[in-house]
């Protein structure tokens with residue numbers, strides 16, 4: 001299987017490692033209620049649980065109030081049409097189904113579980129699923145081959161009183177139609193006039209054709225093809241009732257015949273089904289959606305070689321115009337669940353398609369543009385459909401779907417305040433979303449030379465390889481050539497020498513220059529020339545830092561072989577603070593869809609009020625550089641003077657200093673962590689100057705920063721990235737002992753991006 005594109009982002013081995021690392025797979029289930037005391041148990045389980053049981057027995061609708069049902073979707077497959085890979089069985093479909101489940105969570109905050117049903121028998125499948133209704137708010141059928149999927153979906157819709165939606169049919173159709181609406185708009189076409197060819201008469205192909213006809217395409221202007229060619233009137237072989245419904249009277253017999261003069265092509269078949277010759281025979285400004293996954297019917301590069309005015313889309317995330325059902329199913333279910341819709345009907349599908357098309361035509365806000373740096377995100381041939389990381393999708397599409405459900409009479413719990421609903425939808429959006437994506441895209445646009453100081457460590461070699469593979473820049477490994485190559489062999493990395501540079505400090509042409517540079521810095525700090533020469537020869541952190549100091553590399557990453565403080569002191573021998581900046585350590589904490597920055601976590605042990613004010617200014621810069629509008633809380637054990645204490649006073653003084661400086665960001669303090677992070681707790685202080693809960697926390701000392709961050713990581717399940725060093729004159733990041741190759745890639749990217757700006 002090929003996964004190569006112009007922006008290939010991973011190797012086969014990395015894909016396997018991604019799935020294996022840590023807890024195998026991509027999902028876990030976490031309790032949403034405390035389970036720590038006897039009382040908790042009594043409430044959650046017997047005897048307390050009996051109360052909601054009885055309530056639901058009396059009034060079934062209450063299941064939506066007392067259980068997960070209303071926000072839980074099952075992703076169900078039997079693996080008979082996994083992506084475009086074919087029938088590989090129920091078990092093999094599990095990675096895809098887990099993936100769909102996490103996408104539900106990631107993009108629409110819907111809890112989801114994958115269920116793989118090990119049968120190819122249609123009736124057994126239906127009987128296995130039909131009784132699961134009480135557990136779920138919706139059923140998302142996935143990767144079930146045609147025509148079985150049509151029968152399965154239709155019957156389950158009849159049996160079940162919750163939305164049953166075959167994603168490959170309707171999800172795909174909705175996105176493809178959204179793209180088509182805009183592609184026609186850009187090429188001056190109207191649906192009633194175009195000639196469309198759909199290749200693939202399976203779940204996706206037939207659903208796309210049905211929806212496009214429902215929106216106005218005349219029957220005889222669409223030609224449907226399958227593996228045997230055109231589905232024409234009178235054809236007998238390989239037919240079924242769903243294909244027959246779209247048979248047309250045409251002399252065309254092959255895809256090649258059908259594409260002659262065609263305005264638009266939908267590929268929902270297999271990789272490589274379309275040739276350049278076929279593209280050449282299409283009408284001017286052809287619309288080509290090659291949607292087979294993971295590899296399209298024809299690649300954008302192949303189309304570009306023979307046609308310069310095509311509007312091209314694929315199902316992949318690494319090309320412009322990703323027509324993939326990920327843009328649909330999370331938001332369609334979000335809207336359907338929120339109004340407790342009994343079904344997902346055509347009105348809701350069309351509303352979703354129109355909302356998606358409309359969103360692509362709207363101005364792209366900076367936040368979204370930042371996440372896709374390097375791509376043209378202005379409505380046009382390379383941007384006909386919103387990008388998956390667009391945070392506006394949830395409020396725009398789900399609200400349109402909910403409204404259509406209400407208007408078409410299938411909503412049991414209509415929404416009264418639509419604007420309020422849209423605002424709540426946006427709040428559901430994980431603010432961490434797109435964070436690393438934004439940084440990676442930025443680096444792809446402007447790749448950097450990043451020096452990995454500990455070049456002979458296995459995870460470092462792997463990280464360097466991944467960094468190069470992801471086209472983030474050129475990794476430079478400090479180490480002996482033979483040591484690095486040995487480690488590459490051991491790690492199974494087959495990488496060309498020109499993609500990863502290896503620099504041996506001892507024999508480097510810059511060795512003497514670096515020793516001179518270091519001596520000039522350290523001669524009055526007790527270092528002899530020979531000490532400096534030895535440091536450059538033998539200390540890889542020193543050598544790597546010299547490389548960045550002298551402009552021979554853009555950024556540096558280290559820290560897997562030495563503790564943080566030692567690595568930091570090594571670096572500080574070579575690098576100074578950036579003029580006007582204060583070096584600090586900042587950690588990013590991601591937890592339950594929130595992301596906060598914590599500073600200073602590693603440099604100032606017990607900052608005085610002025611230092612606290614400088615830390616705040618530096619942290620505000622980082623927040624902005626990472627795309628946040630800073631709302632900074634200066635934390636203490638006390639809140640606005642109560643209870644009294646020396647540290648609280650220092651923090652209050654820091655706030656006064658910031659007042660005097662007239663800084664241009666929101667800050668306030670001193671306040672306790674709960675006041676800073678909890679809207680209700682904050683509302684007890686109506687004079688508080690923060691417009692909402694804080695997204696940057698300035699700690700009164702680095703002890704509290706370090707202790708609270710580590711506790712959150714260990715006990716609270718938070719993901720912590722950091723500490724990141726900011727404020728040095730050249731970008732350096734220290735990943736920390738125990739960092740994995742993935743961590744190192746992230747730190748290298750953060751260094752390359754230069755979080756301090």
Ligand SMILES: NC(=O)C1=CN([C@@H]2O[C@H](COP(=O)(O)OP(=O)(O)OC[C@H]3O[C@@H](n4cnc5c(N)ncnc54)[C@H](OP(=O)(O)O)[C@@H]3O)[C@@H](O)[C@H]2O)C=CC1
Nearest residue numbers: 081083084146201202203204226227268292293315324325
């Ligand atoms: N981008 C997206 O969001 C989505 C993309 N897809 C992709 O669409 C493709 C089909 O998926 P799905 O509909 O679920 O699968 P199905 O198994 O239901 O249908 C596959 C169809 O492809 C046809 N086919 C196979 N080989 C060829 C060929 N060489 N030329 C023409 N037609 C061919 C089959 O023909 P026959 O009937 O003769 O066997 C069948 O009609 C997959 O690649 C899948 O990844 C699917 C859903 C979403």
Ligand SMILES: CC(=O)C(=O)O
Nearest residue numbers: 082083084168293325
């Ligand atoms: C995207 C998807 O659902 C598929 O290719 O099957």
Ligand SMILES: [Mg+2]
Nearest residue numbers: 083142143168
């Ligand atoms: Mg699918």
